[in-house]
Amino acid sequence: MDTAFPLKRKDKGTSFKLHPQKVALWLFLVSVFMLFAAWTSAYVVKQSDGTIPDLEIPLMFDYSTIVVVLSSVTMHMAYIFSKRNQILNIKISLLATALLGVTFLVMQCMAAVEFTNAGGYWVGHPMSSFVYVLAGAHGVHLVSAIIFLVIVVNAAFRYRVHSKSMVRIEMCTTYWHFLGGLWMYLYLFLTLNH
Numbered sequence: 696m697d698t699a700f701p702l703k704r705k706d707k708g709t710s711f712k713l714h715p716q717k718v719a720l721w722l723f724l725v726s727v728f729m730l731f732a733a734w735t736s737a738y739v740v741k742q743s744d745g746t747i748p749d750l751e752i753p754l755m756f757d758y759s760t761i762v763v764v765l766s767s768v769t770m771h772m773a774y775i776f777s778k779r780n781q782i783l784n785i786k787i788s789l790l791a792t793a794l795l796g797v798t799f800l801v802m803q804c805m806a807a808v809e810f811t812n813a814g815g816y817w818v819g820h821p822m823s824s825f826v827y828v829l830a831g832a833h834g835v836h837l838v839s840a841i842i843f844l845v846i847v848v849n850a851a852f853r854y855r856v857h858s859k860s861m862v863r864i865e866m867c868t869t870y871w872h873f874l875g876g877l878w879m880y881l882y883l884f885l886t887l888n889h
Contacts, residue, residue, distance in 0.1 A: 714862055716862065716866060717862070717865070717866060717869075720866050720869060720870065721869075724869075724870070724873050727836060727873075727877070728877070730832070731829070731832070731833075731877060731880070731881070734825070734828060734829055734832075735829070735881075735884050737825075738822075738825045738829075738884075738888065739888070741821055741825070742822075742888060750810075750813065750814060750815050750822050750823055750826075751813055752810075752826070752885050752886055753806035753807075753809040753810045753813070754809065755802050755803075755805050755806035755809050756806055756830075756882055756885070756886075758802060759799050759802035759803055759806065759878075760878065760879065760882050762795050762798050762799045762802060763795075763799055763875045763878045763879070764875070765795055766791075766792050766795035766796055766799065766871070766875065767871065767872055767875040769788050769789075769791040769792040769795060770788070770789075770792045770867070770868050770871045770872065771868065771872070772784070772788040773785050773788035773789045773792060773864065773868070774864055774865070774868045776788055777856050777857060777858065777861060777864045778858050778861070779858070780857045780858050782851070782854060782856075782857065785851050785856055785857075785864075786848070786851050786852060789844065789847060789848045789851055790848060792844060792871065793841060793844050793845065793848060796837060796840065796841045796844065796871075797841065799837065800834060800837060800838070800841075803830055803834050806830070807827070807830070810823065810826060810827075815827075826885060829881050829885070830881070833874070833877060833878055833881060836874055836877075837874055840867075840870050840871055840874050843866075843867050843870060844867055844871070846863070847863050847864055847867045850863055851864075
């Protein structure tokens with residue numbers, strides 16, 4: 696049974712529930728965003744001193760960005776199907792999302808190989824170090840999202856994801872969209888600042 700903190704709204708006297716796990720997720724997402732904001736700020740500061748030579752961003756980043764967008768679509772479809780109790784469609788959408796997430800990780804590994812072949816090494820080149828840190832940290836968070844997604848898939852196959860049990864899929868959808876949005880930010884940042 697889901698527990699929640701009831702809060703009173705002063706304006707209308709109605710109450711709404713604030714789920715403690717959702718609060719914890721949002722606090723985690725804010726801390727992750729702050730971490731990436733700090734790293735991108737450090738990149739801008741380092742770039743401003745003129746010591747970062749130019750390197751091309753891997754072309755595979757373009758393709759993996761398309762995969763991220765598709766995975767957000769399938770994740771959102773799973774959420775909508777959950778609200779409508781369309782169990783088979785929930786399972787299909789969640790499995791498609793997991794497949795796209797793994798595809799994204801494989802494409803990121805291919806991008807790292809492409810980047811290394813173009814001269815972007817982990818050590819000795821400030822710009823490439825930032826690229827590896829940003830893409831790598833995002834990849835680590837995506838692995839945790841895939842693990843969370845597998846837990847939700849397992850729950851869906853046990854008929855525990857439906858309109859009366861939405862907390863898991865709501866949290867998973869929030870985390871997945873956050874990571875998709877974070878990748879879009881990183882992709883645009885690296886594309887515009889290399």
